[in-house]
Amino acid sequence: MVFIDTTISIRMTQDYVKRYAEWLNAELVVIRPEQTFAEYATKYGMWPALQPPRFRWCYYKLKLRPTIKYIHENYSKGDLLVLGVRKSESLFRDKFYTSTFIERKYGSVVTKVWLPLLHVDNNMLEKLVDIYGIPRNPVWKFGFSGECLCLAGSAPHKVAMVMRNFPEETQELLSIDDAINKNRRNGKPSAPFLIHKAGFKTLREFYNFVMSQTTLDQYIIPYGKECSGSCML
Secondary structure, three states, rough: OOOOOOOOOHHHHHHHHHHHHHHHHHOEEOOOOOHHHHHHHHOOOOOOOOHHHHHHHOOOOOOOOHHHHHHHHHHOOOOOOEOOHHHOHHHHHHHOOOOOOOEEEEHHHHEEEEEEOOOOHHHHHHHHHHHOOOOOOOOHHHHHOOOOOOOOOOOOHHHHHHHOOOHHHHHHHHHHHHHHOOOOOOOOOOOOOHHHOOOOOOOHHHHHHHHHHHHHHOOOOOOOOOOOOOOOO
């Protein structure tokens, strides 16, 4: 079982991955990018964004490149990659993922891929979890996995939820925000895309707003949809 450590995930999710591997009785392999998310963000002086594609450096640096490297070193002809993607998780997957068995090219290596959960909706997923006694990630109750906090396509209410419930990870994100804005070449502030669209110049400014509110309704910003892209590999 291969887990991509994006270096910017919720720690409870990292712990859950280990518990799940033990439950599955599978060898856990953890692969990492060449540099951490914080190092890339500081170097580029910008938060990643979905558009234009060159601004989506988080996907390419944190996930795709480490995966290609691992597959080039370990994949053999006849091996089968199993991915847990579901069509309902994003507009991209709903449109482009059509078959449960596909071929996928990773660099120069063409792999066979099985997507067993592709057509499974949330109700069926809950049934499968109960039937097989699958361990639950405590982060799930917040409506996301927490495996990547790059914030490239995160809606403001999801970011606010992280800020309200995960103080350690939030402080890490704020430190990255400070480093990004300190290294801006044009001197203009940078914030995650949908946070910027909601009218905030930096993530720290949004944080100050969120923490000054008392109820959930007050800190949800009615702007934008959740990330419609697909970071699954």
